[in-house]
Amino acid sequence: xxxxxxxxxxxxxxxxxxxxxxxxxxxxxxxxxxxxxxxxxxxxxxxxxxxxxxxxxxxxxxxxxxxxxxxxxxxxxxxxxxxxxxxxxxxxxxxxxxxxxxxxxxxxxxxxxxxxxxxxxxxxxxxxxxxxxxxxxxxxxxxxxxxxxxxxxxxxxxxxxxxxxxxxxxxxxxxxxxxxxxxxxxxxxxxxxxxxxxxxxxxxxxxxxxxxxxxxxxxxx
Amino acid sequence: xxxxxxxxxxxxxxxxxxxxxxxxxxxxxxxxxxxxxxxxxxxxxxxxxxxxxxxxxxxxxxxxxxxxxxxxxxxxxxxxxxxxxxxxxxxxxxxxxxxxxxxxxxxxxxxxxxxxxxxxxxxxxxxxxxxxxxxxxxxxxxxxxxxxxxxxxxxxxxxxxxxxxxxxxxxxxxxxxxxxxxxxxxxxxxxxxxxxxxxxxxxxxxxxxxxxxxxxxxxxxxxxxxxxxxxxxxxxxxxxxxxxxxxxxxxxx
Numbered sequence: 001x002x003x004x005x006x007x008x009x010x011x012x013x014x015x016x017x018x019x020x021x022x023x024x025x026x027x028x029x030x031x032x033x034x035x036x037x038x039x040x041x042x043x044x045x046x047x048x049x050x051x052x053x054x055x056x057x058x059x060x061x062x063x064x065x066x067x068x069x070x071x072x073x074x075x076x077x078x079x080x081x082x083x084x085x086x087x088x089x090x091x092x093x094x095x096x097x098x099x100x101x102x103x104x105x106x107x108x109x110x111x112x113x114x115x116x117x118x119x120x121x122x123x124x125x126x127x128x129x130x131x132x133x134x135x136x137x138x139x140x141x142x143x144x145x146x147x148x149x150x151x152x153x154x155x156x157x158x159x160x161x162x163x164x165x166x167x168x169x170x171x172x173x174x175x176x177x178x179x180x181x182x183x184x185x186x187x188x189x190x191x192x193x194x195x196x197x198x199x200x201x202x203x204x205x206x207x208x209x210x211x212x213x214x215x216x217x218x219x220x221x
Numbered sequence: 222x223x224x225x226x227x228x229x230x231x232x233x234x235x236x237x238x239x240x241x242x243x244x245x246x247x248x249x250x251x252x253x254x255x256x257x258x259x260x261x262x263x264x265x266x267x268x269x270x271x272x273x274x275x276x277x278x279x280x281x282x283x284x285x286x287x288x289x290x291x292x293x294x295x296x297x298x299x300x301x302x303x304x305x306x307x308x309x310x311x312x313x314x315x316x317x318x319x320x321x322x323x324x325x326x327x328x329x330x331x332x333x334x335x336x337x338x339x340x341x342x343x344x345x346x347x348x349x350x351x352x353x354x355x356x357x358x359x360x361x362x363x364x365x366x367x368x369x370x371x372x373x374x375x376x377x378x379x380x381x382x383x384x385x386x387x388x389x390x391x392x393x394x395x396x397x398x399x400x401x402x403x404x405x406x407x408x409x410x411x412x413x414x415x416x417x418x419x420x421x422x423x424x425x426x427x428x429x430x431x432x433x434x435x436x437x438x439x440x441x442x443x444x445x446x447x448x449x450x451x452x453x454x455x456x457x458x459x460x461x462x463x464x465x466x467x468x469x470x471x472x473x474x
Contacts, residue, residue, distance in 0.1 A: 087438030102443035187460030
């Protein structure tokens with residue numbers, strides 16, 4: 001038991017957990033984004049998809065899993081930040097620049113992470129725990145999430161705030177996917193350059209995929 | 222040889238001792254030769270300071286040919302200066318131009334306390350090495366060189382890891398002040414070789430534990446360490462150590 005505790009609180013063990021919990025949410029983001037794209041199919045498909053998810057009893061297991069992963073990720077994120085500020089109690093007067101500077105996405109994980117957490121909470125509040133409308137298809141009453149979504153994206157502030165937030169998610173993932181795989185020990189001269197590119201593309205895919213819904217609804221629908 | 226003399230304004234971190242507060246002091250040098258190394262320029266500054274009755278700037282240096290890992294300064298925010306794959310002693314003043322202002326700070330990490338000015342105490346690295354950065358060899362005749370087969374690829378990778386000079390630039394560069402690249406290089410050089418196998422589990426477990434105990438930060442894979450490393454140690458070593466640490470944690474009895 002103590003070996004496991006030592007592992008989980010060691011600098012190497014903690015980045016494995018950071019990686020696994022991050023990858024879990026990264027994959028969830030992909031499935032959520034794909035679900036959102038049903039907005040292009042129609043309101044009935046959109047609402048029925050939502051209903052199929054929440055009416056499946058496995059949803060409670062999935063939700064508990066996501067909450068656990070998020071708490072793990074946030075806990076270790078805070079721990080890394082505290083360790084970092086302790087490990088450099090006196091900072092530099094002049095900041096690094098040029099060839100020795102790391103990428104912007106890797107340096108700002110803490111800030112994009114905090115913003116994404118804030119967005120997730122706000123997002124749950126406005127959708128999952130938001131106004132409950134109902135609609136009936138062939139006698140089956142389901143939640144009319146489509147209507148709620150249309151109402152939300154009427155507001156330009158909400159629309160652009162949402163777009164900004166999903167860009168930050170994409171930015172966080174563009175370093176996150178590569179970083180998670182590196183933490184899990186996957187690094188090879190043949191694959192790592194490809195993984196780095198896939199990581200950035202994944203971030204772009206998630207950001208563009210999520211942003212397409214509010215932009216479509218606000219301007220076209 | 223064109224001996225262009227440059228005027229350089231230096232802002233140097235001056236700190237009397239570990240417990241004193243430090244601050245940047247500005248000095249003007251008007252006879253900096255472009256062929257000087259960065260350390261030779263500080264020598265000139267120190268000569269001037271001594272002549273004027275001041276206290277010379279304390280800084281670490283030894284071989285001055287880029288292999289000892291003793292020089293340790295952060296130049297305009299970059300450990301060992303702006304060029305990749307070099308130490309501060311191999312940085313030449315031809316990289317600067319007349320009228321430049323250069324800021325020199327120590328390597329900053331709580332685990333590397335300032336001794337004086339830009340000289341820091343890196344004995345935390347020695348203590349990490351002492352808990353596993355070695356192999357135990359019985360006394361007696363040296364075995365024949367070909368007695369233990371090592372593939373060329375593994376030998377090269379081990380050698381690449383072993384080129385780490387332990388200067389601490391990785392810690393200085395890391396936004397978290399993590400020593401992961403140093404420890405990974407020291408773990409890797411033996412992890413890859415047959416001679417390192419008997420002690421490999423204890424090595425990685427003990428060295429990581431010691432690294433954490435010494436108060437270095439955690440790794441977030443920004444890659445600033447490798448970019449600042451004078452020996453350009455690869456992040457592949459960190460991935461190798463991540464694997465080795467997990468394996469050892471679960472396998473060791």
